[in-house]
Amino acid sequence: MACTTILVGKKASNDGSTMIARTDDGHFDVKKMIVVEPKDQPRKYKTVNSHLEIELTDEPMRYTSCPSVDPASGIWAATGINAANVGMTATETITSNPRVLSADPLVEYQKAKSRREKDIPGGIGEEDIVVLVLPYINTAREGVLRLGMLLEKYGTYESNGIAFNDENEIWWLETIGGHHWMARRVPDDMCVIAPNQFGMDAFDLEDAFGEQKSHLCSADLREFIKDNHLDLNQNGKFNPRDVFGSRTDMDHIYNTPRAWFMGRYLAPYSHSWDGENAEFGPESDNIPWALIPDRLVTVEDIKYVLSAHYQGTPYDPYLKHDDGKSGKYRPIGINRTGVTSICQIRSDVPDEIKGLEWISYGSTTFSAFLPVYTNVSKIPAYLSRVTLDASTEDLYWASRLIGALADSAYGATRQDIERYHNAVMINARRIVLEYDRKIAESADHSLIEKANSELCKMAKEQTTKALNKILQTASERMKNGYSLADK
Numbered sequence: 111m112a113c114t115t116i117l118v119g120k121k122a123s124n125d126g127s128t129m130i131a132r133t134d135d136g137h138f139d140v141k142k143m144i145v146v147e148p149k150d151q152p153r154k155y156k157t158v159n160s161h162l163e164i165e166l167t168d169e170p171m172r173y174t175s176c177p178s179v180d181p182a183s184g185i186w187a188a189t190g191i192n193a194a195n196v197g198m199t200a201t202e203t204i205t206s207n208p209r210v211l212s213a214d215p216l217v218e219y220q221k222a223k224s225r226r227e228k229d230i231p232g233g234i235g236e237e238d239i240v241v242l243v244l245p246y247i248n249t250a251r252e253g254v255l256r257l258g259m260l261l262e263k264y265g266t267y268e269s270n271g272i273a274f275n276d277e278n279e280i281w282w283l284e285t286i287g288g289h290h291w292m293a294r295r296v297p298d299d300m301c302v303i304a305p306n307q308f309g310m311d312a313f314d315l316e317d318a319f320g321e322q323k324s325h326l327c328s329a330d331l332r333e334f335i336k337d338n339h340l341d342l343n344q345n346g347k348f349n350p351r352d353v354f355g356s357r358t359d360m361d362h363i364y365n366t367p368r369a370w371f372m373g374r375y376l377a378p379y380s381h382s383w384d385g386e387n388a389e390f391g392p393e394s395d396n397i398p399w400a401l402i403p404d405r406l407v408t409v410e411d412i413k414y415v416l417s418a419h420y421q422g423t424p425y426d427p428y429l430k431h432d433d434g435k436s437g438k439y440r441p442i443g444i445n446r447t448g449v450t451s452i453c454q455i456r457s458d459v460p461d462e463i464k465g466l467e468w469i470s471y472g473s474t475t476f477s478a479f480l481p482v483y484t485n486v487s488k489i490p491a492y493l494s495r496v497t498l499d500a501s502t503e504d505l506y507w508a509s510r511l512i513g514a515l516a517d518s519a520y521g522a523t524r525q526d527i528e529r530y531h532n533a534v535m536i537n538a539r540r541i542v543l544e545y546d547r548k549i550a551e552s553a554d555h556s557l558i559e560k561a562n563s564e565l566c567k568m569a570k571e572q573t574t575k576a577l578n579k580i581l582q583t584a585s586e587r588m589k590n591g592y593s594l595a596d597k
Contacts, residue, residue: 114368114442115202116412117273117280117302120457124406128280130273131412131452132199133474134188139448140179141188141506142496143469143482143489147172151245158184160219160232160267164260170245174467174484176449179496184237187244189451191465191484194248195277197453200239201270204284204308205356205365213338214287217265233265233288239272250274250281254293254326257283262328265289271304277457277464281326284308286354290334295324300400301376301407305368305442308355309399313348351399362393367425367439369397372415376403392425392439409468409479410535412452417443417474428520443475445513449506450474454481459546463558466542469493472509476516476527478534480505480569481542483558490566505566508573515577515584522587523580530576537568 118129134141151170156163173192177185189199217233234242242260247253253274265288272283282302283293294310296302302309315332318325328334335341335353342352370392374383380402382389390397419442420426424435452468465484470477482489496506512530516523545561548554 112306112364112440112444113202114306114416115199115271115273115302115304116372116415117275117282117296117304118407118412119280119296119298119300120278121298122301122403122407124408125456126458127454127456128197128275128277129407129409129412129452129454130197130199130275130280131416131450131468132189132202132273133416133442133444133447133450134176135444135446136178136186136448138446139186140496140498141176141449141471142179142504143174143176143449143467143493145172145486145488146175146245147487148245152241155238155241157232157234157238158182159235159237160217161229162231162234162264164234164242164264166242168246172487173244174489175240176451176469178448179498185241186237187240188449189453189467190240190244191453191455191467192244192247193485195455195461195464195485196244196247196250196253197275197455197465197467198240198244198253198273199451199453200243200272201236202272202304203236203306204269204271204304205306205358205361206269206287206308206354207356209338209340210287210354213340214290214334216267216269217288218267232267234260235266235268236270239270247274250276250279251295251326254281254283258291258293258326258328261285261291262289269308271309275453275455277455282310284310284354286328286331286334290328290331292318292327292331292350293325297400299402301403302400303369303372303376303397304399305365305372307361307365307369308351311349311351311396311399313350315348357395361395363438364440366394366397367392367420368418368442370394371418371420371423371442373397373401375415375418376407376411377401379404409452409454413470413474413479413531413535415442416450419443419475430521441475443473445473445517447473450477450479452479460550460553462555463546463549469505470509471506473513473517476513477509478531478569478573480534480565481538482562482565483545486559486562488559490563492566492570502574502577505569505573508577512573512577512580515580519580519584519587522583526576526579526583530572533572534569537572538565541565541568
């Protein structure tokens with residue numbers, strides 16, 4: 111699935127939290143946010159796309175999930191935070207190359223060609239990974255190890271990147287072919303930017319096969335590289351992006367421009383991003399996987415980069431005067447996004463409220479981000495009671511309506527969109543600050559669900575207000591209007 115990911119280490123964030131965020135860019139997938147209790151977690155899991163059955167014998171814990179409303183193609187849980195305050199987002203579809211995929215082919219479902227034959231199941235994929243991993247892990251590192259075990263045992267039918275975070279660490283795992291993988295701990299003072307490409311541009315194999323402090327990988331990765339002549343590096347420097355990733359013309363239109371815009375925003379002074387002598391341009395193949403931001407990163411910063419459409423550059427599709435570059439590159443804030451989440455694990459609050467999940471439905475360019483506490487037994491109806499029918503009674507469809515209306519009248523509505531986003535953010539932060547304090551002082555768990563109810567009530571009020579305003583503006587600009595005084 112075409113998505114965009116940003117990861118923020120605890121020393122790179124403004125409040126010492128770890129944050130993992132991703133846009134889930136399906137084909138207008140209708141999404142909801144729910145809590146999955148241990149009793150509702152399947153003990154025998156069957157994938158829809160690959161027809162694979164997996165026994166889940168470990169005891170699960172409660173976790174949040176953002177599944178598809180229509181279950182026809184599987185759960186597609188996308189993201190969540192579990193009861194141990196471990197976050198996960200899965201997955202960022204990434205690229206590979208023919209050398210890797212021929213040496214370790216993707217494990218695809220094979221339907222029987224005759225009645226005498228049996229279907230051959232495929233591996234696991236984005237549809238499955240959150241459900242198979244998140245309920246069973248107590249740290250981000252455990253997430254890597256569990257997923258690595260599943261990949262080696264069952265394989266995967268697609269190339270993916272997956273992030274895990276707890277209050278201290280963030281880990282990023284990238285699959286390599288059907289069964290291989292590698293993972294790195296994100297340095298605490300750095301941000302990772304990942305736009306649908308194999309991203310890691312450095313990896314310490316000595317650590318991965320030694321102390322494993324910050325690097326983990328499949329057990330035979332060294333032999334896999336050597337036996338299949340995959341190492342393209344010179345002078346002893348190992349760059350996994352050159353070994354396992356891609357460098358295509360399509361990357362330069364679809365992927366690298368997103369990394370360029372995110373890096374340009376996060377580190378505008380320490381690197382050169384514009385002009386003929388720029389260190390990195392929108393089609394550069396060597397944009398860093400991780401960088402130290404020029405200032406500490408906030409939730410608002412993540413919202414900005416994941417909402418981006420190359421504003422402030424010649425590539426913005428909303429430019430009034432096009433010099434031939436407008437719309438050239440795939441935007442980050444794309445129209446078809448189903449859900450975007452920021453899994454934030456905080457360290458300066460009690461354990462029961464460490465996990466905050468910021469949710470946005472629809473195109474992030476137009477949608478607000480709303481935080482909810484994750485240590486709860488249910489999510490308010492405004493986020494969870496979503497159907498396949500358009501409605502103003504839930505945030506998903508209200509966000510989609512706002513985006514569709516505002517896009518056609520961008521210049522006239524952009525100020526209203528900004529005011530809407532700010533209103534939700536300001537009021538959400540006020541409510542979180544208030545309830546953080548109340549819960550810390552009273553240790554009253556019931557306040558957590560009360561806080562979520564208040565957050566959703568506020569979001570509904572602000573979203574309805576914004577929808578009313580934007581609908582009026584878009585109506586006034588309909589093409590069948592006429593300027594003659596005909597009142």
